[in-house]
Amino acid sequence: MLISPVEVRRDMGINKYALTVAVAKRAREINSGKEPVIKTSATKPVTIALDEIIKGEVEIIQAQPEK
Numbered sequence: 001m002l003i004s005p006v007e008v009r010r011d012m013g014i015n016k017y018a019l020t021v022a023v024a025k026r027a028r029e030i031n032s033g034k035e036p037v038i039k040t041s042a043t044k045p046v047t048i049a050l051d052e053i054i055k056g057e058v059e060i061i062q063a064q065p066e067k
Contacts, residue, residue, distance in 0.1 A: 019053070027049040030048055036052065
């Protein structure tokens, strides 16, 4: 079952822009040859990256604003 990114944001308290950037960065890593950290039937790097974040296998670390 595919979970909506909107639901992920609400559940994890993640800013939608941070989620987008994190998924894109992880998808680029997967596309460049890094192995996925989960077993999935998905073949597209973006879907794999989103699944990894949803399952908590990849952590999003948000930068703190400078003072």
